[in-house]
Amino acid sequence: MQYVMVILAPTMILFIVLVIFYNNTVKLRNFVQNAWAQIDVQLKRRADLIPNLVETVKAYAAHEKETFEQVTRARAEALQAQxxxxxxxxxxxxxxxxxxxxxxxxxxxxxxxxxxFSKLQQDLSDTENKIAYSRQFYNDTAMKYNTKIQTFPGNVLAGVMGFQFISYFEAVQASEREAVQVRF
Known part of the structure:
Protein backbone atom coordinates (compact mmCIF):
# COMPACT_ATOMS: atom_id res chain seq x y z
CA MET A 1 0.00 0.00 0.00
CA GLN A 2 2.88 2.37 0.79
CA TYR A 3 4.44 1.70 -2.62
CA VAL A 4 1.18 2.57 -4.34
CA MET A 5 1.04 5.90 -2.47
CA VAL A 6 4.68 6.65 -3.32
CA ILE A 7 3.88 6.22 -7.02
CA LEU A 8 0.36 7.66 -6.99
CA ALA A 9 1.12 10.90 -5.08
CA PRO A 10 3.77 12.27 -7.48
CA THR A 11 1.65 11.22 -10.46
CA MET A 12 -1.34 13.12 -9.09
CA ILE A 13 0.80 16.18 -8.34
CA LEU A 14 2.20 16.12 -11.88
CA PHE A 15 -1.29 15.75 -13.31
CA ILE A 16 -2.56 18.71 -11.27
CA VAL A 17 0.41 20.87 -12.34
CA LEU A 18 -0.24 20.00 -16.00
CA VAL A 19 -3.95 20.83 -15.71
CA ILE A 20 -3.22 24.15 -14.00
CA PHE A 21 -0.57 25.06 -16.59
CA TYR A 22 -2.85 24.13 -19.48
CA ASN A 23 -5.88 26.00 -18.13
CA ASN A 24 -3.90 29.14 -17.29
CA THR A 25 -2.24 29.16 -20.71
CA VAL A 26 -5.58 28.74 -22.48
CA LYS A 27 -6.94 31.68 -20.46
CA LEU A 28 -3.98 33.83 -21.49
CA ARG A 29 -4.37 32.81 -25.14
CA ASN A 30 -8.04 33.75 -24.97
CA PHE A 31 -7.12 37.13 -23.46
CA VAL A 32 -4.75 37.70 -26.38
CA GLN A 33 -7.47 36.79 -28.89
CA ASN A 34 -9.89 39.13 -27.15
CA ALA A 35 -7.31 41.92 -27.15
CA TRP A 36 -6.81 41.43 -30.89
CA ALA A 37 -10.59 41.60 -31.39
CA GLN A 38 -10.59 44.96 -29.58
CA ILE A 39 -7.89 46.28 -31.91
CA ASP A 40 -9.92 45.01 -34.83
CA VAL A 41 -13.02 46.87 -33.59
CA GLN A 42 -11.11 50.15 -33.40
CA LEU A 43 -9.45 49.65 -36.78
CA LYS A 44 -12.88 48.97 -38.29
CA ARG A 45 -14.20 52.13 -36.67
CA ARG A 46 -11.35 54.10 -38.22
CA ALA A 47 -12.03 52.50 -41.58
CA ASP A 48 -15.70 53.47 -41.27
CA LEU A 49 -14.78 57.11 -40.58
CA ILE A 50 -12.49 57.40 -43.59
CA PRO A 51 -15.11 57.50 -46.40
CA ASN A 52 -16.90 60.40 -44.66
CA LEU A 53 -13.61 62.18 -44.14
CA VAL A 54 -12.62 61.71 -47.78
CA GLU A 55 -16.00 62.96 -49.00
CA THR A 56 -15.77 66.04 -46.79
CA VAL A 57 -12.28 66.88 -48.05
CA LYS A 58 -13.33 66.15 -51.66
CA ALA A 59 -15.98 68.84 -51.44
CA TYR A 60 -13.25 71.42 -50.81
CA ALA A 61 -10.33 69.93 -52.74
CA ALA A 62 -11.78 68.16 -55.77
CA HIS A 63 -8.50 68.28 -57.72
CA GLU A 64 -6.65 66.06 -55.18
CA LYS A 65 -7.87 62.85 -56.83
CA GLU A 66 -4.65 60.87 -56.35
CA THR A 67 -4.67 61.42 -52.59
CA PHE A 68 -8.30 60.26 -52.35
CA GLU A 69 -7.56 57.15 -54.38
CA GLN A 70 -4.53 56.38 -52.20
CA VAL A 71 -6.62 56.61 -49.02
CA THR A 72 -9.41 54.51 -50.51
CA ARG A 73 -6.98 51.85 -51.74
CA ALA A 74 -5.16 51.69 -48.39
CA ARG A 75 -8.48 51.39 -46.54
CA ALA A 76 -9.57 48.49 -48.77
CA GLU A 77 -6.26 46.68 -48.19
CA ALA A 78 -6.57 47.16 -44.42
CA LEU A 79 -10.06 45.70 -44.42
CA GLN A 80 -8.93 42.66 -46.45
CA ALA A 81 -5.83 41.83 -44.37
CA GLN A 82 -6.04 38.46 -42.63
CA PHE A 117 -14.71 68.13 -40.81
CA SER A 118 -13.99 69.15 -37.21
CA LYS A 119 -16.33 66.42 -35.92
CA LEU A 120 -14.72 63.81 -38.18
CA GLN A 121 -11.27 64.99 -37.12
CA GLN A 122 -12.20 64.65 -33.43
CA ASP A 123 -13.75 61.20 -34.00
CA LEU A 124 -10.64 60.06 -35.83
CA SER A 125 -8.37 61.44 -33.12
CA ASP A 126 -10.38 59.62 -30.46
CA THR A 127 -10.24 56.42 -32.49
CA GLU A 128 -6.47 56.72 -32.95
CA ASN A 129 -6.12 57.01 -29.17
CA LYS A 130 -8.27 53.91 -28.70
CA ILE A 131 -6.20 52.05 -31.29
CA ALA A 132 -3.01 52.98 -29.43
CA TYR A 133 -4.48 51.78 -26.14
CA SER A 134 -5.78 48.57 -27.73
CA ARG A 135 -2.38 47.86 -29.31
CA GLN A 136 -0.70 48.34 -25.96
CA PHE A 137 -3.17 46.06 -24.19
CA TYR A 138 -2.79 43.42 -26.90
CA ASN A 139 1.00 43.54 -26.74
CA ASP A 140 0.99 43.39 -22.93
CA THR A 141 -1.30 40.36 -23.01
CA ALA A 142 0.73 38.69 -25.76
CA MET A 143 3.88 39.29 -23.71
CA LYS A 144 2.36 37.56 -20.67
CA TYR A 145 1.29 34.61 -22.81
CA ASN A 146 4.65 34.37 -24.62
CA THR A 147 6.54 34.61 -21.33
CA LYS A 148 4.46 31.76 -19.90
CA ILE A 149 5.24 29.45 -22.82
CA GLN A 150 8.92 30.44 -23.00
CA THR A 151 9.85 30.00 -19.34
CA PHE A 152 10.24 26.75 -17.46
CA PRO A 153 8.19 24.54 -17.28
CA GLY A 154 6.16 26.22 -20.02
CA ASN A 155 8.92 25.93 -22.58
CA VAL A 156 8.85 22.15 -22.10
CA LEU A 157 5.06 21.77 -22.02
CA ALA A 158 3.87 24.42 -24.49
CA GLY A 159 5.00 22.69 -27.67
CA VAL A 160 3.57 19.37 -26.58
CA MET A 161 0.25 21.05 -25.76
CA GLY A 162 0.11 23.03 -29.01
CA PHE A 163 0.81 26.52 -27.67
CA GLN A 164 2.78 28.73 -30.07
CA PHE A 165 4.41 32.15 -29.92
CA ILE A 166 2.03 35.02 -30.72
CA SER A 167 3.34 37.99 -32.70
CA TYR A 168 3.17 41.49 -31.28
CA PHE A 169 1.31 44.27 -33.07
CA GLU A 170 4.20 46.61 -33.81
CA ALA A 171 4.54 49.84 -35.70
CA VAL A 172 6.70 48.62 -38.57
CA GLN A 173 7.63 51.86 -40.24
CA ALA A 174 9.69 54.48 -38.44
CA SER A 175 7.08 57.12 -39.31
CA GLU A 176 4.39 54.95 -37.72
CA ARG A 177 6.24 55.04 -34.42
CA GLU A 178 5.09 58.63 -34.10
CA ALA A 179 1.49 59.51 -33.27
CA VAL A 180 -0.75 60.39 -36.21
CA GLN A 181 -1.10 64.16 -36.21
CA VAL A 182 -4.67 65.33 -36.77
CA ARG A 183 -4.29 69.02 -35.89
CA PHE A 184 -6.24 71.59 -37.87
Missing part, protein backbone atom coordinates in the same frame (compact mmCIF):
# COMPACT_ATOMS: atom_id res chain seq x y z
CA UNK A 83 -3.01 37.92 -40.41
CA UNK A 84 -1.61 40.23 -37.75
CA UNK A 85 1.44 40.91 -39.90
CA UNK A 86 -0.68 41.74 -42.98
CA UNK A 87 -2.91 43.96 -40.86
CA UNK A 88 0.10 45.82 -39.43
CA UNK A 89 1.46 46.54 -42.88
CA UNK A 90 -1.92 47.59 -44.27
CA UNK A 91 -2.66 49.83 -41.29
CA UNK A 92 0.75 51.47 -41.61
CA UNK A 93 -0.01 52.25 -45.27
CA UNK A 94 -3.41 53.61 -44.28
CA UNK A 95 -1.84 55.86 -41.64
CA UNK A 96 0.52 57.22 -44.29
CA UNK A 97 -2.35 57.84 -46.68
CA UNK A 98 -4.29 59.65 -43.96
CA UNK A 99 -1.28 61.87 -43.32
CA UNK A 100 -1.36 62.83 -47.01
CA UNK A 101 -5.08 63.57 -46.77
CA UNK A 102 -4.53 65.79 -43.74
CA UNK A 103 -1.72 67.58 -45.57
CA UNK A 104 -4.18 68.35 -48.38
CA UNK A 105 -6.70 69.63 -45.83
CA UNK A 106 -4.09 71.99 -44.38
CA UNK A 107 -4.21 73.98 -47.61
CA UNK A 108 -7.95 74.70 -47.28
CA UNK A 109 -8.79 77.04 -44.38
CA UNK A 110 -12.52 76.84 -45.11
CA UNK A 111 -12.31 73.06 -44.77
CA UNK A 112 -10.58 73.34 -41.42
CA UNK A 113 -13.40 75.63 -40.26
CA UNK A 114 -16.11 73.16 -41.34
CA UNK A 115 -18.13 71.70 -38.45
CA UNK A 116 -18.45 68.37 -40.23
Missing amino acids: SIEQRQQAENQLSGALKSLFAVAEAYPELKASDN
Whole structure:
Protein backbone atom coordinates (compact mmCIF):
# COMPACT_ATOMS: atom_id res chain seq x y z
CA MET A 1 0.00 0.00 0.00
CA GLN A 2 2.88 2.37 0.79
CA TYR A 3 4.44 1.70 -2.62
CA VAL A 4 1.18 2.57 -4.34
CA MET A 5 1.04 5.90 -2.47
CA VAL A 6 4.68 6.65 -3.32
CA ILE A 7 3.88 6.22 -7.02
CA LEU A 8 0.36 7.66 -6.99
CA ALA A 9 1.12 10.90 -5.08
CA PRO A 10 3.77 12.27 -7.48
CA THR A 11 1.65 11.22 -10.46
CA MET A 12 -1.34 13.12 -9.09
CA ILE A 13 0.80 16.18 -8.34
CA LEU A 14 2.20 16.12 -11.88
CA PHE A 15 -1.29 15.75 -13.31
CA ILE A 16 -2.56 18.71 -11.27
CA VAL A 17 0.41 20.87 -12.34
CA LEU A 18 -0.24 20.00 -16.00
CA VAL A 19 -3.95 20.83 -15.71
CA ILE A 20 -3.22 24.15 -14.00
CA PHE A 21 -0.57 25.06 -16.59
CA TYR A 22 -2.85 24.13 -19.48
CA ASN A 23 -5.88 26.00 -18.13
CA ASN A 24 -3.90 29.14 -17.29
CA THR A 25 -2.24 29.16 -20.71
CA VAL A 26 -5.58 28.74 -22.48
CA LYS A 27 -6.94 31.68 -20.46
CA LEU A 28 -3.98 33.83 -21.49
CA ARG A 29 -4.37 32.81 -25.14
CA ASN A 30 -8.04 33.75 -24.97
CA PHE A 31 -7.12 37.13 -23.46
CA VAL A 32 -4.75 37.70 -26.38
CA GLN A 33 -7.47 36.79 -28.89
CA ASN A 34 -9.89 39.13 -27.15
CA ALA A 35 -7.31 41.92 -27.15
CA TRP A 36 -6.81 41.43 -30.89
CA ALA A 37 -10.59 41.60 -31.39
CA GLN A 38 -10.59 44.96 -29.58
CA ILE A 39 -7.89 46.28 -31.91
CA ASP A 40 -9.92 45.01 -34.83
CA VAL A 41 -13.02 46.87 -33.59
CA GLN A 42 -11.11 50.15 -33.40
CA LEU A 43 -9.45 49.65 -36.78
CA LYS A 44 -12.88 48.97 -38.29
CA ARG A 45 -14.20 52.13 -36.67
CA ARG A 46 -11.35 54.10 -38.22
CA ALA A 47 -12.03 52.50 -41.58
CA ASP A 48 -15.70 53.47 -41.27
CA LEU A 49 -14.78 57.11 -40.58
CA ILE A 50 -12.49 57.40 -43.59
CA PRO A 51 -15.11 57.50 -46.40
CA ASN A 52 -16.90 60.40 -44.66
CA LEU A 53 -13.61 62.18 -44.14
CA VAL A 54 -12.62 61.71 -47.78
CA GLU A 55 -16.00 62.96 -49.00
CA THR A 56 -15.77 66.04 -46.79
CA VAL A 57 -12.28 66.88 -48.05
CA LYS A 58 -13.33 66.15 -51.66
CA ALA A 59 -15.98 68.84 -51.44
CA TYR A 60 -13.25 71.42 -50.81
CA ALA A 61 -10.33 69.93 -52.74
CA ALA A 62 -11.78 68.16 -55.77
CA HIS A 63 -8.50 68.28 -57.72
CA GLU A 64 -6.65 66.06 -55.18
CA LYS A 65 -7.87 62.85 -56.83
CA GLU A 66 -4.65 60.87 -56.35
CA THR A 67 -4.67 61.42 -52.59
CA PHE A 68 -8.30 60.26 -52.35
CA GLU A 69 -7.56 57.15 -54.38
CA GLN A 70 -4.53 56.38 -52.20
CA VAL A 71 -6.62 56.61 -49.02
CA THR A 72 -9.41 54.51 -50.51
CA ARG A 73 -6.98 51.85 -51.74
CA ALA A 74 -5.16 51.69 -48.39
CA ARG A 75 -8.48 51.39 -46.54
CA ALA A 76 -9.57 48.49 -48.77
CA GLU A 77 -6.26 46.68 -48.19
CA ALA A 78 -6.57 47.16 -44.42
CA LEU A 79 -10.06 45.70 -44.42
CA GLN A 80 -8.93 42.66 -46.45
CA ALA A 81 -5.83 41.83 -44.37
CA GLN A 82 -6.04 38.46 -42.63
CA SER A 83 -3.01 37.92 -40.41
CA ILE A 84 -1.61 40.23 -37.75
CA GLU A 85 1.44 40.91 -39.90
CA GLN A 86 -0.68 41.74 -42.98
CA ARG A 87 -2.91 43.96 -40.86
CA GLN A 88 0.10 45.82 -39.43
CA GLN A 89 1.46 46.54 -42.88
CA ALA A 90 -1.92 47.59 -44.27
CA GLU A 91 -2.66 49.83 -41.29
CA ASN A 92 0.75 51.47 -41.61
CA GLN A 93 -0.01 52.25 -45.27
CA LEU A 94 -3.41 53.61 -44.28
CA SER A 95 -1.84 55.86 -41.64
CA GLY A 96 0.52 57.22 -44.29
CA ALA A 97 -2.35 57.84 -46.68
CA LEU A 98 -4.29 59.65 -43.96
CA LYS A 99 -1.28 61.87 -43.32
CA SER A 100 -1.36 62.83 -47.01
CA LEU A 101 -5.08 63.57 -46.77
CA PHE A 102 -4.53 65.79 -43.74
CA ALA A 103 -1.72 67.58 -45.57
CA VAL A 104 -4.18 68.35 -48.38
CA ALA A 105 -6.70 69.63 -45.83
CA GLU A 106 -4.09 71.99 -44.38
CA ALA A 107 -4.21 73.98 -47.61
CA TYR A 108 -7.95 74.70 -47.28
CA PRO A 109 -8.79 77.04 -44.38
CA GLU A 110 -12.52 76.84 -45.11
CA LEU A 111 -12.31 73.06 -44.77
CA LYS A 112 -10.58 73.34 -41.42
CA ALA A 113 -13.40 75.63 -40.26
CA SER A 114 -16.11 73.16 -41.34
CA ASP A 115 -18.13 71.70 -38.45
CA ASN A 116 -18.45 68.37 -40.23
CA PHE A 117 -14.71 68.13 -40.81
CA SER A 118 -13.99 69.15 -37.21
CA LYS A 119 -16.33 66.42 -35.92
CA LEU A 120 -14.72 63.81 -38.18
CA GLN A 121 -11.27 64.99 -37.12
CA GLN A 122 -12.20 64.65 -33.43
CA ASP A 123 -13.75 61.20 -34.00
CA LEU A 124 -10.64 60.06 -35.83
CA SER A 125 -8.37 61.44 -33.12
CA ASP A 126 -10.38 59.62 -30.46
CA THR A 127 -10.24 56.42 -32.49
CA GLU A 128 -6.47 56.72 -32.95
CA ASN A 129 -6.12 57.01 -29.17
CA LYS A 130 -8.27 53.91 -28.70
CA ILE A 131 -6.20 52.05 -31.29
CA ALA A 132 -3.01 52.98 -29.43
CA TYR A 133 -4.48 51.78 -26.14
CA SER A 134 -5.78 48.57 -27.73
CA ARG A 135 -2.38 47.86 -29.31
CA GLN A 136 -0.70 48.34 -25.96
CA PHE A 137 -3.17 46.06 -24.19
CA TYR A 138 -2.79 43.42 -26.90
CA ASN A 139 1.00 43.54 -26.74
CA ASP A 140 0.99 43.39 -22.93
CA THR A 141 -1.30 40.36 -23.01
CA ALA A 142 0.73 38.69 -25.76
CA MET A 143 3.88 39.29 -23.71
CA LYS A 144 2.36 37.56 -20.67
CA TYR A 145 1.29 34.61 -22.81
CA ASN A 146 4.65 34.37 -24.62
CA THR A 147 6.54 34.61 -21.33
CA LYS A 148 4.46 31.76 -19.90
CA ILE A 149 5.24 29.45 -22.82
CA GLN A 150 8.92 30.44 -23.00
CA THR A 151 9.85 30.00 -19.34
CA PHE A 152 10.24 26.75 -17.46
CA PRO A 153 8.19 24.54 -17.28
CA GLY A 154 6.16 26.22 -20.02
CA ASN A 155 8.92 25.93 -22.58
CA VAL A 156 8.85 22.15 -22.10
CA LEU A 157 5.06 21.77 -22.02
CA ALA A 158 3.87 24.42 -24.49
CA GLY A 159 5.00 22.69 -27.67
CA VAL A 160 3.57 19.37 -26.58
CA MET A 161 0.25 21.05 -25.76
CA GLY A 162 0.11 23.03 -29.01
CA PHE A 163 0.81 26.52 -27.67
CA GLN A 164 2.78 28.73 -30.07
CA PHE A 165 4.41 32.15 -29.92
CA ILE A 166 2.03 35.02 -30.72
CA SER A 167 3.34 37.99 -32.70
CA TYR A 168 3.17 41.49 -31.28
CA PHE A 169 1.31 44.27 -33.07
CA GLU A 170 4.20 46.61 -33.81
CA ALA A 171 4.54 49.84 -35.70
CA VAL A 172 6.70 48.62 -38.57
CA GLN A 173 7.63 51.86 -40.24
CA ALA A 174 9.69 54.48 -38.44
CA SER A 175 7.08 57.12 -39.31
CA GLU A 176 4.39 54.95 -37.72
CA ARG A 177 6.24 55.04 -34.42
CA GLU A 178 5.09 58.63 -34.10
CA ALA A 179 1.49 59.51 -33.27
CA VAL A 180 -0.75 60.39 -36.21
CA GLN A 181 -1.10 64.16 -36.21
CA VAL A 182 -4.67 65.33 -36.77
CA ARG A 183 -4.29 69.02 -35.89
CA PHE A 184 -6.24 71.59 -37.87
